Amino acid sequence: MRLVEIKREIPVVGEFDIVVAGAGPAGICAAMSAARQGSKVALVERFGIIGGNLTSGHVGPLLGLVGNGTMRDEITKVLEVEQYSTHFDVEKAKINLTNWISHPNIELFLNSPIVDVVMSGNEINGVVIGTQNGMEAIKGKIVIDSTGDGAVSFLAGADVEMGRREDGLVQPVTIMFTVSGIDKEQRIVCTHEEDDTVIPKGNYLDLCRKASETGKLPPTVNIVRLYKTQHADERMVNATQLNHIDGLKHSDLAKSQLELRNQMLQVVEFLRETVPGFENCKIKDSSDIIGVRETRRVVGEYMISSSDLLAGRTFEDVMVHKADFCIDIHNPDGAGQAETEGCPPEVEPYDIPYGCFVPKKIDNLYTAGRCISGSHRAHASYRVMNICMAMGEAIGIAASVCVKDGAKPRALDYKKVQKIMTDSGVELFD
Numbered sequence: 001m002r003l004v005e006i007k008r009e010i011p012v013v014g015e016f017d018i019v020v021a022g023a024g025p026a027g028i029c030a031a032m033s034a035a036r037q038g039s040k041v042a043l044v045e046r047f048g049i050i051g052g053n054l055t056s057g058h059v060g061p062l063l064g065l066v067g068n069g070t071m072r073d074e075i076t077k078v079l080e081v082e083q084y085s086t087h088f089d090v091e092k093a094k095i096n097l098t099n100w101i102s103h104p105n106i107e108l109f110l111n112s113p114i115v116d117v118v119m120s121g122n123e124i125n126g127v128v129i130g131t132q133n134g135m136e137a138i139k140g141k142i143v144i145d146s147t148g149d150g151a152v153s154f155l156a157g158a159d160v161e162m163g164r165r166e167d168g169l170v171q172p173v174t175i176m177f178t179v180s181g182i183d184k185e186q187r188i189v190c191t192h193e194e195d196d197t198v199i200p201k202g203n204y205l206d207l208c209r210k211a212s213e214t215g216k217l218p219p220t221v222n223i224v225r226l227y228k229t230q231h232a233d234e235r236m237v238n239a240t241q242l243n244h245i246d247g248l249k250h251s252d253l254a255k256s257q258l259e260l261r262n263q264m265l266q267v268v269e270f271l272r273e274t275v276p277g278f279e280n281c282k283i284k285d286s287s288d289i290i291g292v293r294e295t296r297r298v299v300g301e302y303m304i305s306s307s308d309l310l311a312g313r314t315f316e317d318v319m320v321h322k323a324d325f326c327i328d329i330h331n332p333d334g335a336g337q338a339e340t341e342g343c344p345p346e347v348e349p350y351d352i353p354y355g356c357f358v359p360k361k362i363d364n365l366y367t368a369g370r371c372i373s374g375s376h377r378a379h380a381s382y383r384v385m386n387i388c389m390a391m392g393e394a395i396g397i398a399a400s401v402c403v404k405d406g407a408k409p410r411a412l413d414y415k416k417v418q419k420i421m422t423d424s425g426v427e428l429f430d
């Protein structure tokens with residue numbers, strides 16, 4: 001690779017207690033909980049809208065369970081979600097979340113991709129954003145990496161892992177989209193591999209598999225998941241799939257745009273031909289971005305593993321209690337699930353401990369959301385949005401306690417964080 005050198009002074013456009021990098025489900029909750037503790041927060045987002053996969057990625061419904069009383073319950077109300085399996089309205093979510101995040105202690109930096117960090121020894125002094133005015137720096141005492149991709153941790157030199165141990169492969173990428181124009185009287189739902197829906201032509205899942213084998217659907221698409229939305233004549237479709245894509249490489253993402261958008265057309269054709277009530281369905285909207293399920297996992301003081309999840313392990317330094325979602329590994333090397341034909345392995349409600357959020361080597365950094373410290377299999381469970389929100393809330397509080405105490409994450413008395421959470425009604429212990 002050819003290298004060029006750039007050396008220049010850049011303006012500092014703000015100094016904050018806490019810089020939250022990435023405004024997805026984890027980041028918005030981290031920013032809000034820190035702001036409510038009185039910290040001055042910069043919430044820095046590369047896109048022009050907050051919400052991450054929840055808005056930009058058209059991802060839903062909100063999956064996963066956590067203990068009672070977390071910010072996830074508040075967000076559910078903000079999104080006006082009534083039923084667990086119903087997808088929220090993405091447009092309403094953009095408006096409602098933007099209103100919700102307005103807080104005097106939060107300054108929102110949109111269209112501000114973080115492209116570098118300013119280091120002082122093992123500490124991050126500030127993040128560098130790329131703007132239409134060139135590069136600018138935002139300084140903070142504590143940085144929370146909630147970029148999903150672990151971008152800040154990587155730039156700061158933290159250790160990261162990616163993919164499954166044996167071959168480094170990650171879960172496939174997808175473009176989510178919604179179809180409208182379906183007949184309200186004859187409509188089916190298919191939320192997972194275990195759904196057993198029979199339509200006149202046969203069992204729906206068998207028809208999906210057959211279509212994939214005969215070339216009516218792409219070989220990587222052998223299930224077309226159809227979720228209810230808040231409108232009776234619509235279904236949100238989670239089906240398109242491309243394997244062997246590195247979600248950190250722009251060339252792979254460009255290739256995915258082309259292939260997945262063409263897959264959308266094939267999926268719609270399949271629905272029109274196969275499913276009663278879908279004869280006139282059409283694409284209503286789709287995610288602008290490629291839905292990337294898995295990239296970096298930042299190595300922390302503790303790495304949670306699938307054995308912790310399967311045993312429903314509890315920890316003294318719990319930050320998220322009763323996290324609950326199956327080990328949902330979309331096959332990195334083909335269609336369907338990686339480990340089972342049908343339903344993915346269930347877990348026992350488990351704790352996520354403080355050590356998962358504290359990266360090794362860097363002294364003033366936390367992670368929150370899908371880039372925390374865990375194994376490939378554990379990640380397939382804790383990556384869902386409800387669990388990521390609860391992580392963000394806890395780590396926003398932890399960062400504020402660091403600021404108040406002048407402490408560093410590794411040395412923080414986590415019991416202080418737990419007390420603030422339980423005092424406000426968050427369930428952390430049985």
Ligand SMILES: Cc1cc2nc3c(=O)[nH]c(=O)nc-3n(C[C@H](O)[C@H](O)[C@H](O)COP(=O)(O)OP(=O)(O)OC[C@H]3O[C@@H](n4cnc5c(N)ncnc54)[C@H](O)[C@@H]3O)c2cc1C
Pocket residue numbers: 021022023024025026027044045046047050051052053054057059060061062063064112113114115146147148149151173174175176238290291292293368369370371383384385386388
């Ligand atoms: C196709 C697909 C389907 C899914 N289905 C479901 C589902 O049905 N239900 C469910 O609950 N979960 C689902 N998930 C998982 C879930 O969406 C994610 O794991 C979750 O959104 C992770 O939250 P997060 O806050 O960690 O990251 P994200 O939602 O990815 O948010 C990260 C934010 O950081 C920003 N960012 C990244 N890099 C930078 C940078 N350098 N500078 C500034 N900002 C940056 C991003 O733009 C983004 O806004 C799905 C995921 C995919 C891809």
